[in-house]
Amino acid sequence: MAFLELLDQVGGMGRFQVLQAIALVVPIMLLTTQNMLENFLAAVPSHRCWAPLLDNTSAQASLPGALSPQALLAVSIPPGPNQQPHRCRRFRQPQWQLLDPNATAASWSQAATEPCVDGWVYDRSTFTSTIVTKWDLVCDSQTLKPMAQSIYLAGVLVGAAVFGHASDRWLPESARWLLAMGKLDRGLRVLQRVATINGKKAVREALTMDVLLSAMQGEPSTGQAPASLGTLLCTPGLRLRTWILVLCWFSFAFTFYGLALDLQALGGNIFLLQALIGAVDLPAKLVALLLLSRLGRRLPQAGSLVLSGLCILANTVVPYDMGAVRSALAVLGLGATGAAFTCINIFTGELFPTVVRMTAVGFCQVAARGGAILGPLVRLLGIHSPSLPLLVYGGTSVLSGLVALLLPETRSLPLPDTIQDMQNQAVKKAAHGTAEPSVLKSTRL
CATH class of the missing domain: 1.20.1250.20 (MFS general substrate transporter like domains)
Known part of the structure; x- marks a missing residue:
């Protein structure tokens, strides 16, 4: 009897193989879910610099008249590359001339701007909180987000190396590989276990070392040193x-x-x-x-x-x-x-x-x-x-x-x-x- 015939007898596809597939699929699904959560946990919402006229009620109260939020935004935050409010710069001083309906880009192009020295204001309509809003991973710190993701994936590599050895305690190695390495006793025990789980009790009782050696006579790889x-x-x-x-x-x-x-x-x-x-x-x-x-x-x-x-x-x-x-x-x-x-x-x-x-x-x-x-x-x-x-x-x-x-x-x-x-x-x-x-x-x- 050839070795392939022996594998068919212990169960080529049975309960053992199904359980082994489930044992592999479940942790993979959990890991994949955790990976894809990064799109939401690390989402970057719309943001702008914190500005006193916009975000400080006492500063707004000192204004002589009532101005709309759009007007206060226009005099506090310069336009960005897409003509939306700039995400990383603000005017050092309010540019009141921009309230003139005839104002053009020349009206503020020479105005002094500065980074968001007082922090940012985030749009929380979609994401109430992310790691980006918690740690201000925007503007000059935006590179920290992909670096954090890279460090996380490096941890996955380390975990795979460490826990890969630990998984050998409950995930059996391939019987063919064990036999190829000359580990006949362990290979026989794996085959007997597979036969038992697959409900092949008669095969399990008949599977002895003599039967295994007879099946391996035509296998030229038996007993080779690990490559x-x-x-x-x-x-x-x-x-x-x-x-x-x-x-x-x-x-x-x-x-x-x-x-x-x-x-x-x-x-x-x-x-x-x-x-x-x-x-x-x-x-x-x-x-x-x-x-x-x-x-x-x-x-x-x-x-x-x-x-x-x-x-x-x-x-x-x-x-x-x-x-x-x-x-x-x-x-x-x-x-x-x-x-x-x-x-x-x-x-x-x-x-x-x-x-x-x-x-x-x-x-x-x-x-x-x-x-x-x-x-x-x-x-x-x-x-x-x-x-x-x-x-x-x-x-x-x-x-x-x-x-x-x-x-x-x-x-x-x-x-x-x-x-x-x-x-x-x-x-x-x-x-x-x-x-x-x-x-x-x-x-x-």
Whole structure:
């Protein structure tokens, strides 16, 4: 009996697999929810400088006549770049000449202004309180918001490293991996446990070490030493696909967290935008699964990354006042990013042999966490140009999508257990590609 037959007997898809999936999905959902809360906990409401004539009742009482709030605003706060009240400057002295109906920009262009030395007044009609209003993360301190998000994501990386080891206590390792590492006793106990949970009591009682050894006779990977990171980076064939996948994982997280944690920057209603992204995400992942089964792995992986990048780049040329178009492009781009995540999770596991698979996946996920940490920091470039962060996000996604075309196709291929298995697959594929023309030639004769 082969090892694959043994896996089918203990239960290829049963109660154990369902419970394991739930155990993984629940914490992922909680983490994702916490991440997306940043759009509301760190929202930046409209704001202006605190001004005595506007916000000090005693100063208003000293005025000789009654003036409307609009008039007091006009003489206290200069216009900003969009002709709305400036968010970060105020007049040092009230500019009463601006109350003249014939006043022009020349009437105040020479007037002295100053920063918001007395603080800010925030519009609390939508958000009564955020970390921005609590700590005044605006104007000269606006860079602290993406830095705080980056620090939070760095904490996620540290937590994954620390609690990843702790999770081994309750989340069993792959039986195939344990057997490949020569840990036969632990592999046998995992298989027995799976059979018990799946209700295969007869299989559980019949599953002994002799049966396991008999099933593993045709498994060439049994007893191999665990592969190191150096194996990934130095072995021909593994090195190229490792660096390509590192770029793809980095690009996904870099783009997603850079955009998804600051939906306000994309324009439009962030509540509606958040709901649309949530509504599109699941269908996008289902479409990705369908394409993976029909088109293979490489094209959906590359196509989803390129589509995401093109949608982001398109928003650099769409006027800011076209909120519906910008929102549609943002939703489509983030949906494509979610599809890319589905593709890369499946593709990565199929590209590496069992003996090095977990090392490769761990290395790629560290690259993704690094991209997530850097993603919010790129928004600091918006100080120089609002389009610059989008150009960086979109360009990175398109580049990684094009590079992904260099990866080999893995659809319908068995999972390799050893590095030699992987190399044999490449040789067979090359031989099949070179042999095909000769077969076609012989059929013409």
